[in-house]
Amino acid sequence: MNTSMKSNPPVQHKVIKNLIEAHSWLGLIISPLLFLVFWAGAVTLFHDEVAQWAITPHHPVDNTQVDIPLATLVEQKLAEYPVDYNGRFRINMPTELVPYYIFYLDVIGAQSPSDSHSMAILVDPKSGDTVAGKDDFYLSQFIYHLHYNLDLPGGSYLIGMVALIFLFALVSGIFIHARKLLKHFFLYRVDKQRRDKLLDLHTVVGVMTIPFTLMYALSGLILNLAIVFQLAFVVFIYQGDRQALFNDAGFNRTTELRSETPLDMDNAFNLIEQTQQKPNFELRNIIFHHYGAENALVQVRGTDTASFAQRDEVTYRVQDGSVINKVNADNYNVFRQGRDVLVSLHFSNFAGVDIRILYFILAMAISAMIVAGNMLWLDKRRVQRQSSPRSIAIVTGMTIGGCGGIIVATAVGFLCERLLPATLYGRSEWLVGCFVASLLAVMLCSLKVNDIKRHISKLLLLTSSILIITIVADWLLFPEQILALWQNGYHGVIGVQIGMGLMVAVCIFTAVKLTTTNQTARLENAITVN
Structure with a gap:
């Protein structure tokens, strides 16, 4: 009994030593990408402000003018561009920060009808002018892409793996400092050697931001490696029915072919206006399917301002105004609600600018923690002769x-x-x-x-x-x-x-x-x- 008790401390010490080695090496390997993720994520918290800063001085919106009716604006843009009516197109509504409509259109190429491509344009709601392409002012979008996929094909999976390793680094760091977690919570030795200061900076920031970093690691992992979870859900929960999973997740698309019989679309805009008048509903975007055809659909999407991370969505058949699909607080979907909660927490779009400023400060602190961790590794290696x-x-x-x-x-x-x-x-x-x-x-x-x-x-x-x-x-x-x-x-x-x-x-x-x-x-x- 005494022998086993004596052997426990060395075993525990070996486990901690192995955790420190794994924590150091894995942190070192992912540090450049992890720094980029948190740095770009901090700037992305103010994505719309950066977009306004970039675009509006070039194309200011005159608020003294009255908005052009949406129906008139849609007909005007569809007449300007060779739109492919067999698909769908989306319109994002103007906001307080980005005061333009954003039209996402599939247009037919000049060479042949099969040569179609997607385009996105910014439209002034007062004058109806196309002020720019959405990607002409690319900075805010580019930084956002850097955050979640490095602006590279397949980059989201790489960032997902970084999030997975980061989660392990967090858990291992908690185990490494478990005994001193409370005792040295605010310890920062200003009168000691450089290595002590770096270690204290790395530890204090790591401990104080644990709830924030755990939330980001888990939500980033799930959002970026969603394909892994989708495969598991398809096999074990949805019995191989992938379309049912996509429908529950909110990615359902109509499979109807476009009717050859034309239809006046005035009722679509009446339905949009009726939905927009509902209490606690903030209209975000509209999707038209088979615009101008007898089987046209209009999908109205927005947020429930009275609930946390609640998205409201209703799809109408334009011809008779019947509801094809509806999602709101009364029509609860665990899969979609979970995803929306994760997105709201991850991008802090559930509160005001004060929360985003707090997120920004925490993200910058973690960026400093990453650099401090690498500097600790360098200091340790420099004193080792075999390095x-x-x-x-x-x-x-x-x-x-x-x-x-x-x-x-x-x-x-x-x-x-x-x-x-x-x-x-x-x-x-x-x-x-x-x-x-x-x-x-x-x-x-x-x-x-x-x-x-x-x-x-x-x-x-x-x-x-x-x-x-x-x-x-x-x-x-x-x-x-x-x-x-x-x-x-x-x-x-x-x-x-x-x-x-x-x-x-x-x-x-x-x-x-x-x-x-x-x-x-x-x-x-x-x-x-x-």
């Missing part, structure tokens, strides 16, 4: 260059979004190219760095300079438009400028702090040597 200088250089370049490069590249993206001409052909490709080029440039410059703190300071000051130039360019190019937008209630442009200004202040403060610390350390070393 390869090449491997240390690669990890340094990956950490400082990758993470720092993402910050610089984001600032470059904002500058390009403001300075690139709105009519430039392939504008979105130019923006993505500038982002990637600046990221690669910083990574290459970070491969051989002797003074890490000095290098980080330079990157932060470079980011600050780019953001300052962006703010100045705003006021030089669009001073009257920005002021007019503010007076008309569109505060997103100046709000984004304030956000950039705060980021400039943080970057400059951090750069000065790092420089001061570095100079103090050098002075102490010189005194010690003498």
Whole structure:
């Protein structure tokens, strides 16, 4: 009995040691992508504000004019473009932040009817003009794509795997610090060595953000690897009926062929207006199936403002106004409700801007935690004689260059979004190219760095300079438009400028702090040597 009791501590110590090794190596492997996910996710929290900042100075909406009736607007756009009526098209409604209709259309190619492709356009609700293609101002969408699929084919599965590994890192971190979790909850040793400060920063941020990070890891895992869960549901719950699963999940599509008999669509817009007048209903988008045909359907979708993460959706047959399908709080669906709750929690669209600011701060703190974890690994490897200088250089370049490069590249993206001409052909490709080029440039410059703190300071000051130039360019190019937008209630442009200004202040403060610390350390070393 005594022997077993004596052998337990070494076994426990070995388990913790193995967890630390797994936590360190797995965290190191996924750190660049994980940093990108949280950094891009933090910016994506203000997706619509960034979109307003990018678009409205070029194409301001005059609120003194009356909205064109939706029926008139739809007929006008369908006459302008060679729409493929065999499918469906969707219209996103204007919002307080993005004051344009967004039309998603399938159009027939000029060469042959079979050569059809999708397009999305922004339409001014006051004038009816097509102001731009949806992807002409691509920054907000690009950062959002980086967050969930790296803007690459199959990237969502890669991010899903990163979320899975991140979940393991969280659980292993909890086990590693379990005994000291409460005792050292707020411990940050400012008067100790650099390694102690980094360890405390990594641990304190990790502990304080556990509920937030667990929510993000689980929701991101489920949303990005949904195909895995779909396969399990199809096999075990839906008895192989994949379409039934999609119907419950809200991805059901009509399989009817388009009727050759024409139909006047006035009743469709009457049905939309009736649905829009319902209490606690906020209209989000409309989907038309077989527009102008006898078997036309209109799907009206919105949110129930009186409930949490509740989506209301009703599909009408236009000819007689009969309800084909309906989803609301009374028609409860566990599968769809669960997905909507996850989406609401993940994107914090269930409350006001204060919650999004809190999410933003937490996401930035986790980004700092990721960098601190990598720096701990580097400090540990540098004191080990068997460590390869090449491997240390690669990890340094990956950490400082990758993470720092993402910050610089984001600032470059904002500058390009403001300075690139709105009519430039392939504008979105130019923006993505500038982002990637600046990221690669910083990574290459970070491969051989002797003074890490000095290098980080330079990157932060470079980011600050780019953001300052962006703010100045705003006021030089669009001073009257920005002021007019503010007076008309569109505060997103100046709000984004304030956000950039705060980021400039943080970057400059951090750069000065790092420089001061570095100079103090050098002075102490010189005194010690003498």
